[in-house]
Amino acid sequence: MAAASQLKLQIEGMDCASCALKIETAMQRLPGVSDINVSYQAGTLALKVDEDRISQRTIEDKVRSLGYRPVGSAPEAKLALLRKRTTEPWWRGAKARLVFVTGALFAAAFVAAWVLPQWNAWLFSAAALVSVVPFARRAIAGALQGSSFTIETLMSVAALGAVAIGEAEEAAVVIFLFAVGELLETIAAGRARAGIEALIDLVPRTALRLTTSGGTESVSVEALAIDDRVVVRPGDRVPSDGIVEEGASEVNEAPVTGESVPVLKEAGATVYAGSINANGELRVRITHVAADNTIARIIHMVEEAQESKAPTARMIDRFSRWYTPGAMAVAALIMVLPPLAFGGEWMTWVYRGLATLLIACPCALVISTPAAIASGLAAGARQGLLIKGGAALETLGKVATVAFDKTGTLTRGHPKVTDVVAIVGSEDDVLAKAAAVERNVSHPLGVAIVAAAKERALELPATFGGGIAVPGKAVTARLKSGFASVGSPRHAAEETDVPADVRDRIEALEGEGKTVVVLMAGKKVEGLIALRDEPRDDAAEGVRRLKDRGVAVLMLSGDNQRTANAIAGRLGLEARGELLPDAKLAEIGRLKEKGPIAMVGDGINDAPALAAASVGIAMGGGTDVALETADAALLRDRVEGVADLVALSQATLGNIWQNIALALGLKAVFLATTLFGVTTLWMAILADTGATVLVTANALRLLAYRPSK
Ligand SMILES: Nc1ncnc2c1ncn2[C@@H]1O[C@H](COP(=O)(O)OP(=O)(O)OP(=O)(O)O)[C@@H](O)[C@H]1O
Ligand SMILES: [Zn+2]
Numbered sequence: 001m002a003a004a005s006q007l008k009l010q011i012e013g014m015d016c017a018s019c020a021l022k023i024e025t026a027m028q029r030l031p032g033v034s035d036i037n038v039s040y041q042a043g044t045l046a047l048k049v050d051e052d053r054i055s056q057r058t059i060e061d062k063v064r065s066l067g068y069r070p071v072g073s074a075p076e077a078k079l080a081l082l083r084k085r086t087t088e089p090w091w092r093g094a095k096a097r098l099v100f101v102t103g104a105l106f107a108a109a110f111v112a113a114w115v116l117p118q119w120n121a122w123l124f125s126a127a128a129l130v131s132v133v134p135f136a137r138r139a140i141a142g143a144l145q146g147s148s149f150t151i152e153t154l155m156s157v158a159a160l161g162a163v164a165i166g167e168a169e170e171a172a173v174v175i176f177l178f179a180v181g182e183l184l185e186t187i188a189a190g191r192a193r194a195g196i197e198a199l200i201d202l203v204p205r206t207a208l209r210l211t212t213s214g215g216t217e218s219v220s221v222e223a224l225a226i227d228d229r230v231v232v233r234p235g236d237r238v239p240s241d242g243i244v245e246e247g248a249s250e251v252n253e254a255p256v257t258g259e260s261v262p263v264l265k266e267a268g269a270t271v272y273a274g275s276i277n278a279n280g281e282l283r284v285r286i287t288h289v290a291a292d293n294t295i296a297r298i299i300h301m302v303e304e305a306q307e308s309k310a311p312t313a314r315m316i317d318r319f320s321r322w323y324t325p326g327a328m329a330v331a332a333l334i335m336v337l338p339p340l341a342f343g344g345e346w347m348t349w350v351y352r353g354l355a356t357l358l359i360a361c362p363c364a365l366v367i368s369t370p371a372a373i374a375s376g377l378a379a380g381a382r383q384g385l386l387i388k389g390g391a392a393l394e395t396l397g398k399v400a401t402v403a404f405d406k407t408g409t410l411t412r413g414h415p416k417v418t419d420v421v422a423i424v425g426s427e428d429d430v431l432a433k434a435a436a437v438e439r440n441v442s443h444p445l446g447v448a449i450v451a452a453a454k455e456r457a458l459e460l461p462a463t464f465g466g467g468i469a470v471p472g473k474a475v476t477a478r479l480k481s482g483f484a485s486v487g488s489p490r491h492a493a494e495e496t497d498v499p500a501d502v503r504d505r506i507e508a509l510e511g512e513g514k515t516v517v518v519l520m521a522g523k524k525v526e527g528l529i530a531l532r533d534e535p536r537d538d539a540a541e542g543v544r545r546l547k548d549r550g551v552a553v554l555m556l557s558g559d560n561q562r563t564a565n566a567i568a569g570r571l572g573l574e575a576r577g578e579l580l581p582d583a584k585l586a587e588i589g590r591l592k593e594k595g596p597i598a599m600v601g602d603g604i605n606d607a608p609a610l611a612a613a614s615v616g617i618a619m620g621g622g623t624d625v626a627l628e629t630a631d632a633a634l635l636r637d638r639v640e641g642v643a644d645l646v647a648l649s650q651a652t653l654g655n656i657w658q659n660i661a662l663a664l665g666l667k668a669v670f671l672a673t674t675l676f677g678v679t680t681l682w683m684a685i686l687a688d689t690g691a692t693v694l695v696t697a698n699a700l701r702l703l704a705y706r707p708s709k
Helices: 017-028 057-065 079-088 094-115 117-145 151-164 168-202 293-306 311-342 346-359 363-382 388-397 406-410 427-438 444-453 488-493 501-511 540-550 563-569 581-592 607-612 621-630 640-675 679-702
Strands: 006-013 033-039 044-050 069-073 206-210 215-218 227-230 242-246 247-251 263-265 282-286 385-387 399-407 416-422 463-470 474-479 482-487 515-521 524-530 552-556 574-575 596-601 613-619 632-634
Touching: 006 293, 006 613, 017 033, 017 044, 017 057, 033 385, 044 057, 044 069, 057 069, 079 363, 094 117, 094 168, 094 416, 117 151, 117 282, 151 168, 151 311, 151 346, 151 385, 151 640, 151 679, 168 293, 168 363, 206 293, 215 613, 227 388, 263 501, 293 385, 311 346, 311 524, 346 640, 346 679, 363 388, 363 679, 385 388, 388 613, 388 640, 399 406, 399 581, 399 640, 406 563, 406 596, 416 427, 416 444, 427 444, 427 474, 427 482, 427 515, 444 524, 463 613, 488 501, 488 515, 501 524, 501 563, 540 552, 540 563, 540 640, 552 563, 552 581, 563 574, 581 596, 581 607, 596 607, 596 640, 607 621, 632 640, 640 679
Parallel strands: 399 552, 399 596, 552 574, 596 613, 613 632
Antiparallel strands: 006 044, 006 069, 033 044, 206 215, 206 227, 227 282, 242 282, 247 263, 385 632, 416 524, 463 474, 474 482, 482 515, 515 524
16 A cells, blocks of 8 residues: 655745646646645645655645745744744735836836837837746646646736737736736735734744753743743743743733733643733743644644635635636637627727636636635634634534533533432431542532532542443442432432422422432432532623524523523523433434534533534633534633624625625626727726735725624
């Protein structure tokens, strides 16, 4: 078996959708490569390489032959590359050079023609023919690589045609404006990219490392190793992810979570690279190296997300593949048909045909979706809303139902024991026995019961072997006195006859929004424990905002229906309770039939539910686990974050449609004016460039998007 390995190259100079398409087509023709993924936003080329059949060298050479520069493998040199890219000014690039050169040639021709008017036509022809060379070269290279007709082809043919029919001045203007348009596109694409990459500049370049002798030394952030200890002074930025060992200070985590209210950090707290230490000195033990920081991972993730194409983008890709050749055919017809069939004037119709070629340029349409998605993803990341790709973003924008898990999502996930009801023995006996059964359990209810017993300094009876959990129902363990279990009232009712007065007691507690668990020894009910988990502060507000957007909101819970109703009632949403894990999945499947559904959970206990939904949203906790199971993640534990996420996605979808309408609309207008002979060549190219710039600018508006409350 041949070894297929994943290769990811960073490519400089690839900054328009058509460049990406060109590289993609060229790669498809190479032997031994598959799963090609080119992203012009991230400037990366990712592919699977069969190392027996092709070398990285060959691939890089191919990229170079198309006029782009591979600058190394993507992830390793990432940090350095990002830093370089965000500092390089726009006027240093190859695109800018083309503008200066064509502009200078054009100006020279203009001045010379003023001095020697009789040479006018020759001078402009020369200027046009020289300045078209780089574009024509790219067009020919593209054609040889098999990406049929590129935008350069359309432009070069139109310019040469114009020279041929004696419109050299116009040809020169067309080439110059085309170069300007490409430059503007590059600048705009760079801004969308910078929107997220600028985050890397928030990570300081140096850190104050503690030496073994107790002093400090200044080292570069890249040199920090795991378990190094650093000093973060007030006003400094945290150099790398780590854990506070000494000191206390307020830290502003806005670069990572988007939350600008400072958070108090004391010993044991996690701090993230890029956060600003406000007022106290902290000693931090490093837990992640620079390239693996949360912020680096966010950037990486957003770039990865920008690479994954949204359904609309895929549709447009397919569309423009036959669109461009189609446009060439139409232009040819416009040139020959009227003169041949209706005796039209040749010059007039050739000119109009050439204008059609320029108008047919699909740049604006091709970038309409990726530009909006890239901006939307970047805007989200800056607010602590991570979305894994264009497809997830599109689905979120169309979501009909948002279902929430209860514990840890709508509620804080830290239930507290409120009542202990003893049926056999004392309250303390009941609590101690229950805590013994729950001793090693990670379920929030179990954790709370153990904590309550500890608070009362109770001695727990010994258990033999660990507890056995039946998910969604109960935990059982063996005590000296025999088997004991702690579980839901429903589970108790399945096992034994629960006396009527006990049942009344359970119902009363549940009506107050408390969760009741039943302690049983063998088949005998020995006591009840009621727990309350407070809703998050912003839960009601988050639910209201979702409803205002026309989204149905629902709570899915394994808890008792009465408890679920009591909590949901306060938050203003509907609840489905007593759902065993399988039933939760079935419920999600049923809801899916009514339209896309988003499921919000903690991403750990409810990974299957998140996976079953159209989009899974993980809330809170580490980015690592959450993002593996979910399509989107909220870095802050806020229910309102879900509303923000939906709002942003809806805004992005709206932006995409505006862009498509703008691109196609402008083309339609100019096609009509061309046929009536109103459009000149330079107007046609200006319209194309203008549409592209407008679409990009419109997409960039999303970068500044803040969901309204
Ligand atoms: N470790 C446990 N100790 C006691 N009771 C448990 C335990 N695990 C599950 N149960 C019982 O099963 C019910 C459902 O549990 P499950 O884990 O499915 O829901 P949950 O996570 O508590 O709530 P939600 O689904 O709303 O987030 C609990 O309300 C409780 O009555
Ligand atoms: Zn164009």
